[in-house]
Amino acid sequence: EDQVTQSPEALRLQEGESSSLNCSYTVSGLRGLFWYRQDPGKGPEFLFTLYSAGEEKEKERLKATLTKKKSFLHITAPKPEDSATYLCAVSPGGSEKLVFGKGTKLTVNP
């Protein structure tokens, strides 16, 4: 069964305090791994797609990496506006569907 586990469930950081969010997955033939950001009352917002182990992508203070069984979302010097729930999802081979983890709720205090 395709499954995604994210940790921690919640993370509180001080502004400027860098950290990483974790995503572990089991999937039948990984087609792609996705990171989304979700603000309260809104739909998930696409951040990154990673396709193969060793791949890295960056956007502003965010950097996503992929290994064979895990992905990491590293946040460098976060700001309060980075506060949100970050969702990790995998797309199994042969399908376009996304299987989501339950997310990490990030709070960045000023």
Next chain:
Amino acid sequence: DAGVIQSPRHEVTEMGQEVTLRCKPISGHNSLFWYRQTMMRGLELLIYFNNNVPIDDSGMPEDRFSAKMPNASFSTLKIQPSEPRDSAVYFCASSLRQGPTYEQYFGPGTRLTVT
């Protein structure tokens, strides 16, 4: 460009009533997805279409749920009869299946409350 449009944004109904949720995907996208989000289960796929054809409906909870996509710019998700356990946020997403890239873009969601 307009994003994915969903209506209504909020729906409150009584148990046993029919509920219809609507979605307009991003123009030019050829895949459309319906997801449901709850605190307990997170975000789960219900059904998806490619070129208006249902491809995977294995996530549809039971026969009370049905989805249609009569054309490339419109889809509906219907619940009949509705039950309190159907209370959730329902998201529609669309993507352009083209080569290796196929990220999904989500609408703002419909918050459904069944009393």
